[in-house]
Amino acid sequence: MPKLAAVTGWPLTYTRSPILHNYWCARYGIDGLYLRLPLAPEDFESGIRALQALGFAGLNVTIPHKEAAFALVDRRTPPAQRAGSVNTLIFEADGTVTGDCTDGVGYIDSLKEAGVSLPRRALVLGAGGASRAVCAALLDAGCTLTLANRTQSRAEAIVSALGGGDVIAWEDWTAHLPDVELLVNTTSLGMKGHEGFDWGDCLTHASPSLVVSDIVYMPLETPLLAAAHARSLKAVDGLGMLIHQARPGFAAWFGPYPEADATLRARLVETLD
Ligand SMILES: NC(=O)c1ccc[n+]([C@@H]2O[C@H](COP(=O)([O-])OP(=O)(O)OC[C@H]3O[C@@H](n4cnc5c(N)ncnc54)[C@H](OP(=O)(O)O)[C@@H]3O)[C@@H](O)[C@H]2O)c1
Structure with a gap:
């Protein structure tokens, strides 16, 4: 059999x-x-x-x-x-x-496959099911975490459950980009059917070495990753996580x-x- x-x-x-x-x-x-x-x-x-x-x-x-x-x-x-x-x-x-x-090991392995070393500081957007796994993996890899979510209480719940990380207001996340080496989108924004968000100028404050990753893989080049490419920033798509998980x-x-x-x-x- x-x-x-x-x-x-x-x-x-x-x-x-x-x-x-x-x-x-x-x-x-x-x-x-x-x-x-x-x-x-x-x-x-x-x-x-x-x-x-x-x-x-x-x-x-x-x-x-x-x-x-x-x-x-x-x-x-x-x-x-x-x-x-x-x-x-x-x-x-x-x-x-x-x-x-x-999901967490899948995300970390997708970074490694893309040649990205684990960052010291990461900013995670979103606080749904996938976010908690990604946040746990980043924290457990020694990363300092900042979390922003439209519904702030959900981000606070993740930080409290994992015993690490800081929560910032959703409206403020772009201002925190100079302080991090990695940006991760774990929201469903940018996914087919969830295109309503304007990612256009969101990376204005990014340092040239920022790595931008999106766990959404449909489309493969999400609006966030397109914004990263437009600024010649390193971009990691969500298909790697899907395979590695x-x-x-x-x-x-x-x-x-x-x-x-x-x-x-x-x-x-x-x-x-
Ligand atoms: N690459 C992979 O292997 C992989 C694995 C798992 C998931 N994913 C993808 O990751 C995404 C999230 O999955 P999930 O299971 O974590 O979903 P989920 O539990 O439903 O969480 C959705 C997240 O998106 C946020 N969000 C939704 N609409 C928003 C809007 N209009 N403005 C701001 N934030 C918004 C939610 O914020 P609120 O809390 O405020 O509602 C929440 O943080 C999906 O696109 C999924 O396909 C990919």
Whole structure:
């Protein structure tokens, strides 16, 4: 029987995860299959138990199941505990379930792949689910963090949960650019369908060495990254994070720790139009 894994979410109309994992199965000659298996919220726990009983190695979990997955597991990795959510379930041989959150390591690895050394000071925009994982990873890597979010109380909640970082008013973030080496957009602003924000002059105060990264990857060149390119600043897109966050799950389910190679990236870029 092939090794099996899957991604679940709801409604999960489209996901790039099968492209990633099935590419790696082929590349490493693994008899494995990665499926898209939508589960409605009311079926989440029974569905997970059924897949476990069928012999699946584990699953990726996406919206809206990340909190339910956090509650369901028998143990959480330190990144999952820090992020307060689980995006990777690993079915262990003893019948227990381990929950991991790989968004933070995925983000850090995407910086490394882009040749960016970890900054001393970073400014993170946004305080949603992805932000907390990215903030935790940056803090744990020794970075000093400043956080700005439209709803300030959500940024304060992240700082309080993680035990580090400063919160500034959303309206003030551009004024803080001279003080940081890295700017990260973790809001959904700039994503297809969320184009209403004017990023035009936002980088006026940036130092020439500022690295600008956006975890939004659709479009690949977001308005923020376009503004960075216009100023000849180093820009890191969100596709690297998408690829790198998938690697620990693949290793846990299928064996090898996979490479994020150019062919895979090109294959994903084709799906972004
Ligand atoms: N590259 C990757 O692998 C990867 C992984 C995960 C997520 N993502 C992307 O990251 C983005 C955020 O994901 P998420 O799961 O964290 O979403 P989320 O939990 O819904 O958070 C959305 C964030 O965007 C902010 N926001 C939304 N509309 C805004 C507006 N008009 N003005 C200012 N701020 C606004 C929200 O601020 P409020 O708190 O004020 O509402 C919140 O901080 C999405 O585009 C997602 O596709 C990429």
